[in-house]
Amino acid sequence: MAAGETITIPARKGKAVRVARGQGVKVINTHGEQVVDTWAFNAEDLDEFMSMEHTRPTLLKIMADVGDAMVTNQRRPILTLEEDTSPGIHDTLMAACDNYRYGLLGCTEYHDNCTDNLYAGMQELGLVPPEVPSPWNLFMNIPVLEGRRLDFCPPVTKPGDYVLLRAEMDCIVAFSACPQDMLPINGVDATPTEAHFEIVD
Amino acid sequence: MAAGETITIPARKGKAVRVARGQGVKVINTHGEQVVDTWAFNAEDLDEFMSMEHTRPTLLKIMADVGDAMVTNQRRPILTLEEDTSPGIHDTLMAACDNYRYGLLGCTEYHDNCTDNLYAGMQELGLVPPEVPSPWNLFMNIPVLEGRRLDFCPPVTKPGDYVLLRAEMDCIVAFSACPQDMLPINGVDATPTEAHFEIVD
Numbered sequence: 001m002a003a004g005e006t007i008t009i010p011a012r013k014g015k016a017v018r019v020a021r022g023q024g025v026k027v028i029n030t031h032g033e034q035v036v037d038t039w040a041f042n043a044e045d046l047d048e049f050m051s052m053e054h055t056r057p058t059l060l061k062i063m064a065d066v067g068d069a070m071v072t073n074q075r076r077p078i079l080t081l082e083e084d085t086s087p088g089i090h091d092t093l094m095a096a097c098d099n100y101r102y103g104l105l106g107c108t109e110y111h112d113n114c115t116d117n118l119y120a121g122m123q124e125l126g127l128v129p130p131e132v133p134s135p136w137n138l139f140m141n142i143p144v145l146e147g148r149r150l151d152f153c154p155p156v157t158k159p160g161d162y163v164l165l166r167a168e169m170d171c172i173v174a175f176s177a178c179p180q181d182m183l184p185i186n187g188v189d190a191t192p193t194e195a196h197f198e199i200v201d
Numbered sequence: 202m203a204a205g206e207t208i209t210i211p212a213r214k215g216k217a218v219r220v221a222r223g224q225g226v227k228v229i230n231t232h233g234e235q236v237v238d239t240w241a242f243n244a245e246d247l248d249e250f251m252s253m254e255h256t257r258p259t260l261l262k263i264m265a266d267v268g269d270a271m272v273t274n275q276r277r278p279i280l281t282l283e284e285d286t287s288p289g290i291h292d293t294l295m296a297a298c299d300n301y302r303y304g305l306l307g308c309t310e311y312h313d314n315c316t317d318n319l320y321a322g323m324q325e326l327g328l329v330p331p332e333v334p335s336p337w338n339l340f341m342n343i344p345v346l347e348g349r350r351l352d353f354c355p356p357v358t359k360p361g362d363y364v365l366l367r368a369e370m371d372c373i374v375a376f377s378a379c380p381q382d383m384l385p386i387n388g389v390d391a392t393p394t395e396a397h398f399e400i401v402d
Contacts, residue, residue, distance in 0.1 A: 053296035095254035
């Protein structure tokens with residue numbers, strides 16, 4: 001995609017984009033408390049994709065720091081976290097939400113969800129993901145307590161905070177502005193909002 | 202499978218078994234320091250499988266305790282941890298090892314690995330897994346330090362320690378006796394050994 005334009009990830013919805021090797025994607029938490037589920041697939045071979053469970057043993061960390069590269073299920077760098085104006089809390093532990101999840105939380109009708117948003121975002125590019133990898137949940141605040149317990153907490157970001165991700169290969173990057181409105185993961189008001197991204201050279 | 206027989210998971214290799222709903226699988230760390238990567242697939246629909254990233258938000262824990270059920274990518278219980286004679290350290294964070302991993306560790310020839318062992322174990326039953334889910338790494342000791350850092354540590358189990366997993370649906374359970382011999386994950390001697398399992402009613 002050409003650099004410069006700012007693209008909206010609509011509230012509760014998904015969006016995907018082609019990114020050339022060497023380009024950057026600036027992902028902006030426009031309103032400050034929005035989690036953005038993020039996936040990346042090798043543009044030449046969608047069966048190779050960014051993998052949280054392959055990145056953790058590579059980094060020996062739960063979360064990436066600036067300078068770290070996220071790797072694929074073939075253990076190759078795909079996106080490097082080049083800049084981060086937020087406090088650096090980006091979850092790698094939790095699956096994308098799905099309609100099953102909202103059903104268990106008490107929802108009796110269809111609920112927008114990040115899993116379906118991945119499919120919808122890719123479909124706009126004429127693509128179908130081969131599976132639903134565990135996403136990189138940008139800005140999502142899941143502390144690990146006493147080495148074992150987890151909690152769902154509001155983001156610690158402020159409006160306009162962004163991460164800059166550098167593509168290490170030609171890739172498709174997909175986003176979902178998480179529609180979770182039954183837990184405080186998108187802020188204590190539980191109000192999903194839009195977010196934005198921009199391709200930079 | 203009929204109850205009672207003890208089956209060997211050969212050192213460095215994989216094995217899979219059909220387990221009926223209500224049956225248990227006793228997974229035995231025969232020699233005491235062997236990690237056993239474990240997968241479970243719905244026998245009626247292999248696209249539904251035990252998922253670490255769906256289990257963590259369900260349990261709000263990094264690791265299951267006795268009484269907890271591991272869930273599928275449809276958020277349904279598939280295996281319940283019914284008994285555990287070990288200290289209860291069973292990793293959910295790390296991908297199965299693969300040939301890429303051993304290449305990065307310096308191996309110049311093919312190395313047995315848990316990913317290929319999943320395929321080989323399922324193939325003996327005439328099945329092909331639809332993808333390689335992140336495994337439940339029984340007996341694998343990956344501490345989370347200061348809420349963020351990870352480490353590869355030797356198991357804290359002793360010979361004969363076992364877990365009893367109860368099947369919550371008809372399923373295919375696959376195991377790999379992890380062939381990792383370049384890190385101390387199977388003990389400080391880095392010597393992969395066999396393990397065993399037994400189906401119980």
